[in-house]
Amino acid sequence: MIRDLxxxxxxxxxAHIDSGKTTLTERILFYTDKIHKINEVRGKDGTGAVxxxxxxxxxxxxxxxxxxxxCEWDKHNINIIDTPGxxxxxVEVERSLRVLDGVVLIxxxxxxxxxxxxxxDQQMKRYQVPCxxxxxxxxxxxANPIKVSRQLKDKLGHNSVMMQLPIGLEDxxxxxxxxxxxxxxxxxxxxxxxxxxxxxxxxxxxxxQIAREEMIDAASLFSEExxxxxxxxxxxxxxxxxxxxxxxTIAREMTPVFxxxxxxxxxxxxxxxxxxxxxxxxxxxxxxxxxLDNNEETVILESSDFDKPTVALAFKLEDGQYxxxxxxxxxxxxxxxxDTLINSRDGKKIKAGRLIRMHxxxxxxxxAIPSGHIGAMFGIDCASGDTFVSPKIxxxxxxxxxxxxxxxxxxxxxxxxxxxxxxxxxNRFTKEDPTFKTYMDHETGDTIIQGMGELHLEVxxxxxxxxxxxxxxxxxxxxxxxxxxxKKALFNYTHKKQTGGAGQFGRVSxxxxxxxxxxxFVNKITGGRIPTQYIPACEKGFQACMDKGPKLEFPVTxxxxxINDGAYHAVxxxxxxxxSAARGGFLEAYGKAKPVIKEPxxxxxxxxxxxxxxxxxxxxxxxxxxxxxxxxxxxxSVIESAVPLSDMFGFSTVLRSGTQGKAQFTMEFLxxxxxxxxxxxxxxxKKLEEKxxxx
Amino acid sequence: MLKKDLILKSPVSxxxxxxxxxxxxxxxVLSRAGVGKTSFLVQIALTQLLxxxxxxxxxxxxxxxxxxxxxxxxxxxxxxxxxxxxxxKAVRVWEDINPNKVGISYNESTFDTQKIGDxxxxxxxxxxxxxxxxxxDGLNFDKDISDKLDALEDLNREFSIFTWFSMKIHxxxxxxxxxxxxxxxxxxxxxxxxxFLNPIEDKIEAIILKDGDRTDQKHKxxxxxxxxxxxx
Numbered sequence: 001m002i003r004d005l006x007x008x009x010x011x012x013x014x015a016h017i018d019s020g021k022t023t024l025t026e027r028i029l030f031y032t033d034k035i036h037k038i039n040e041v042r043g044k045d046g047t048g049a050v051x052x053x054x055x056x057x058x059x060x061x062x063x064x065x066x067x068x069x070x071c072e073w074d075k076h077n078i079n080i081i082d083t084p085g086x087x088x089x090x091v092e093v094e095r096s097l098r099v100l101d102g103v104v105l106i107x108x109x110x111x112x113x114x115x116x117x118x119x120x121d122q123q124m125k126r127y128q129v130p131c132x133x134x135x136x137x138x139x140x141x142x143a144n145p146i147k148v149s150r151q152l153k154d155k156l157g158h159n160s161v162m163m164q165l166p167i168g169l170e171d172x173x174x175x176x177x178x179x180x181x182x183x184x185x186x187x188x189x190x191x192x193x194x195x196x197x198x199x200x201x202x203x204x205x206x207x208x209q210i211a212r213e214e215m216i217d218a219a220s221l222f223s224e225e226x227x228x229x230x231x232x233x234x235x236x237x238x239x240x241x242x243x244x245x246x247x248x249t250i251a252r253e254m255t256p257v258f259x260x261x262x263x264x265x266x267x268x269x270x271x272x273x274x275x276x277x278x279x280x281x282x283x284x285x286x287x288x289x290x291x292l293d294n295n296e297e298t299v300i301l302e303s304s305d306f307d308k309p310t311v312a313l314a315f316k317l318e319d320g321q322y323x324x325x326x327x328x329x330x331x332x333x334x335x336x337x338x339d340t341l342i343n344s345r346d347g348k349k350i351k352a353g354r355l356i357r358m359h360x361x362x363x364x365x366x367x368a369i370p371s372g373h374i375g376a377m378f379g380i381d382c383a384s385g386d387t388f389v390s391p392k393i394x395x396x397x398x399x400x401x402x403x404x405x406x407x408x409x410x411x412x413x414x415x416x417x418x419x420x421x422x423x424x425x426x427n428r429f430t431k432e433d434p435t436f437k438t439y440m441d442h443e444t445g446d447t448i449i450q451g452m453g454e455l456h457l458e459v460x461x462x463x464x465x466x467x468x469x470x471x472x473x474x475x476x477x478x479x480x481x482x483x484x485x486x487k488k489a490l491f492n493y494t495h496k497k498q499t500g501g502a503g504q505f506g507r508v509s510x511x512x513x514x515x516x517x518x519x520x521f522v523n524k525i526t527g528g529r530i531p532t533q534y535i536p537a538c539e540k541g542f543q544a545c546m547d548k549g550p551k552l553e554f555p556v557t558x559x560x561x562x563i564n565d566g567a568y569h570a571v572x573x574x575x576x577x578x579x580s581a582a583r584g585g586f587l588e589a590y591g592k593a594k595p596v597i598k599e600p601x602x603x604x605x606x607x608x609x610x611x612x613x614x615x616x617x618x619x620x621x622x623x624x625x626x627x628x629x630x631x632x633x634x635x636x637s638v639i640e641s642a643v644p645l646s647d648m649f650g651f652s653t654v655l656r657s658g659t660q661g662k663a664q665f666t667m668e669f670l671x672x673x674x675x676x677x678x679x680x681x682x683x684x685x686k687k688l689e690e691k692x693x694x695x
Numbered sequence: 696m697l698k699k700d701l702i703l704k705s706p707v708s709x710x711x712x713x714x715x716x717x718x719x720x721x722x723x724v725l726s727r728a729g730v731g732k733t734s735f736l737v738q739i740a741l742t743q744l745l746x747x748x749x750x751x752x753x754x755x756x757x758x759x760x761x762x763x764x765x766x767x768x769x770x771x772x773x774x775x776x777x778x779x780x781x782x783x784k785a786v787r788v789w790e791d792i793n794p795n796k797v798g799i800s801y802n803e804s805t806f807d808t809q810k811i812g813d814x815x816x817x818x819x820x821x822x823x824x825x826x827x828x829x830x831x832d833g834l835n836f837d838k839d840i841s842d843k844l845d846a847l848e849d850l851n852r853e854f855s856i857f858t859w860f861s862m863k864i865h866x867x868x869x870x871x872x873x874x875x876x877x878x879x880x881x882x883x884x885x886x887x888x889x890x891f892l893n894p895i896e897d898k899i900e901a902i903i904l905k906d907g908d909r910t911d912q913k914h915k916x917x918x919x920x921x922x923x924x925x926x927x
Contacts, residue, residue, distance in 0.1 A: 154758070154760070155760070610805055610810075611810075613799075613810050613813075613814075614809070614810035614811065614812065614813025614814040614817075615813050615817075617797075617813075617814045617817065618813060618814055618816065618817025618820065618821075619817075621814075621817045621818060621820075621821045621823060622817060622820065622821040626794040627797045628759075628763075628797075628798075629759035629760075629762060629763060629797065629798040629799065629800070630759060630797070630798070630799040630800065631758055631759040631799075631800045632800060632801050632802050632805060638759075640759070642794075
């Protein structure tokens with residue numbers, strides 16, 4: 001692995017579904033000599049793309065797991081993470097962005113900025129990841145890269161700047177005009193591997209000069225030298241422009257836009273040059289950790305010094321045929337084969353055994369993974385998001401943003417063998433994916449799996465069957481309802497049991513009110529009305545009630561409990577007694593605090609041919625959905641809406657039949673909202689039915 | 696309570712009259728480009744939203760995002776106009792009325808009443824209340840659009856929905872004999888209401904061109920907010 005970090009790039013490729021992320025990665029690997037034959041994502045030979053190594057990925061033509069790979073271009077090492085586009089697998093995108101230094105944001109030249117591009121953009125903002133844009137599919141009918149660049153400005157607020165102009169579009173797409181070098185690039189040979197540089201066609205010269213001026217104007221904001229050169233009418237060198245664009249891009253104040261068609265092998269090589277020219281090396285990104293031994297103070301990690309104590313983050317786990325494979329990014333120091341590391345989460349020592357770097361499903365053994373690089377370790381027992389450090393320090397990288405699951409499904413193994421295999425599978429999946437959770441419903445004895453959407457759970461059920469030979473029967477998907485209160489209510493509860501033997505006594509008094517946090521506990525007891533040692537027991541008692549709401553037994557959220565009075569008994573009070581008093585207080589106030597049921601509301605975006613726009617909006621109306629707006633974009637319409645998750649089950653079938661299969665939709669969690677009274681009654685009725693059945 | 700106060704302060708209350716907003720079939724807000732047709736249409740729509748009605752706003756010029764921004768601005772202007780309002784209350788009212796507005800952005804060439812009809816039918820199918828008014832912003836009245844207006848009249852009949860249009864007029868064109876701009880003159884029999892926004896010095900004069908006995912009334916509006924500044 002290259003130790004000169006200036007020549008390392010850790011990049012991600014992110015975009016909306018079917019924008020061609022995997023196809024682009026496949027071309028990059030081909031041009032950088034990592035693979036010798038191009039396989040299409042949905043190729044006729046059924047091989048599937050190299051990056052889609054999971055059988056299910058190849059079949060469905062979607063990327064589920066991020067595959068990490070590396071390649072070399074112009075004496076630089078590029079580590080690439082190919083990320084899934086489906087929103088249900090969004091945690092994969094989040095994890096990748098956490099460890100990347102830059103992103104190539106792919107946009108379709110016809111569809112432009114789509115719903116998932118917006119989600120990815122928000123994630124990039126959260127982790128402050130610089131990006132360059134690649135407008136792909138310029139060979140498609142209706143391609144309009146200039147419009148897409150404008151959408152980047154209007155919809156995502158990027159300062160997008162065209163770095164190239166297309167030479168021909170749709171079926172006449174031949175190449176690109178480079179506005180920095182002012183040359184025309186054509187891509188010849190069977191797979192576009194020969195880059196032919198020519199002069200810009202005369203009839204395009206004026207247009208190219210105008211676009212170049214616009215680009216230089218935008219770049220000049222980031223370089224005084226460039227501004228001086230413009231004002232003094234000196235020669236504007238390519239280096240000067242590139243340096244200015246690089247500065248603007250790394251500061252996230254500029255998004256250079258490139259274009260081409262990965263599928264038709266057009267303009268992938270200039271994009272690789274752009275990755276090197278404009279995206280940052282690990283040296284240019286500041287990474288932070290917290291020092292657990294020093295009041296959780298923030299420490300800046302020094303990626304340039306390989307002799308510093310090691311700090312690395314595990315961002316992805318995979319269970320391969322040789323045991324657990326842990327993907328790591330090293331931020332400081334160097335992990336050598338045989339090094340002892342500490343997992344700062346649990347303080348456990350681990351030994352770095354086999355170190356590898358990945359090329360999709362193939363691996364290459366390495367002796368060390370130096371700072372700034374992405375690699376993987378074998379046989380380490382850990383969870384995703386763990387930090388590994390040298391024994392002399394106790395740092396932790398900040399946690400990744402992980403969303404709570406919104407949908408659940410009961411699964412029942414078909415036989416005993418399936419039962420054993422199912423446990424193994426669930427154990428692995430929950431370690432790999434923090435948004436996938438599982439628990440046992442003690443009342444029904446069923447295993448419940450929870451996730452971010454129907455597809456998310458569907459994929460795991462399918463993987464259980466294929467990878468673990470665990471056939472399961474699934475129940476109806478269930479929505480993760482919540483309970484909350486809507487007004488303030490007082491409680492004053494005395495727990496008293498003095499019927500022979502050691503008694504129990506505790507009184508708590510105070511109020512509960514709605515709040516933004518999940519649960520908040522405020523102690524305003526004065527004068528020792530409740531002795532300090534019993535206060536944690538009170539909090540525990542209140543918090544225990546949050547797991548199962550008294551109204552319909554859904555988890556309770558958004559409650560602030562304040563205790564301001566109470567009483568104790570010198571002999572009969574105990575922690576147990578105060579926990580019981582708190583539970584009694586909770587129940588007493590809860591009923592008076594107007595409890596309501598809340599349901600997850602999803603942001604649903606439908607893309608449909610214009611002729612089905614009215615019909616699609618109708619489908620949303622029929623599902624208690626609220627249409628936020630609709631926009632025509634060429635021959636397609638985009639409909640944005642907010643719909644309760646409970647009404648979205650089976651929507652893909654309904655949408656398909658209502659639009660002759662021509663519309664598609666994406667769905668992601670938006671917020672929790674109170675359910676209307678009629679629906680609450682229906683939920684209560686179903687709950688009661690279930691209870692009666694169980695009895 | 697806040698909703699009622701906002702309705703009373705709306706420029707629509709003074710100029711057109713709240714009960715009169717959807718009385719008939721078609722209404723038009725006329726002016727030259729950039730004077731404030733859309734802002735005034737948004738105020739018309741806001742009175743309906745504040746009255747707990749639904750509205751459908753179709754724009755042939757603005758994107759979906761821009762439509763939403765215009766409503767946001769219109770609401771803020773209206774709230775600012777009544778002096779101090781508890782910001783949380785104002786947000787709550789906005790969150791209550793905003794879901795009742797649907798903004799659709801069409802290209803003029805593909806604008807089709809059939810799609811609107813399909814959408815409105817879905818309300819009936821789902822047993823939901825229909826939008827009370829339809830706003831169509833950006834339709835070009837310089838062309839012959841009789842067919843489109845016929846189709847919209849059909850919608851009006853089928854769904855009892857009143858339609859407000861923006862109507863762009865041109866500086867260089869002279870008024871017709873009865874004082875109407877040519878765009879309105881051509882279709883005047885179809886319109887029950889027409890409000891002309893005329894910039895005068897630093898104000899905008901809203902002149903009722905057509906609305907039964909209200910005709911010829913004039914009101915002055917602040918060009919930045921479209922709120923009433925003087926009642927004449």
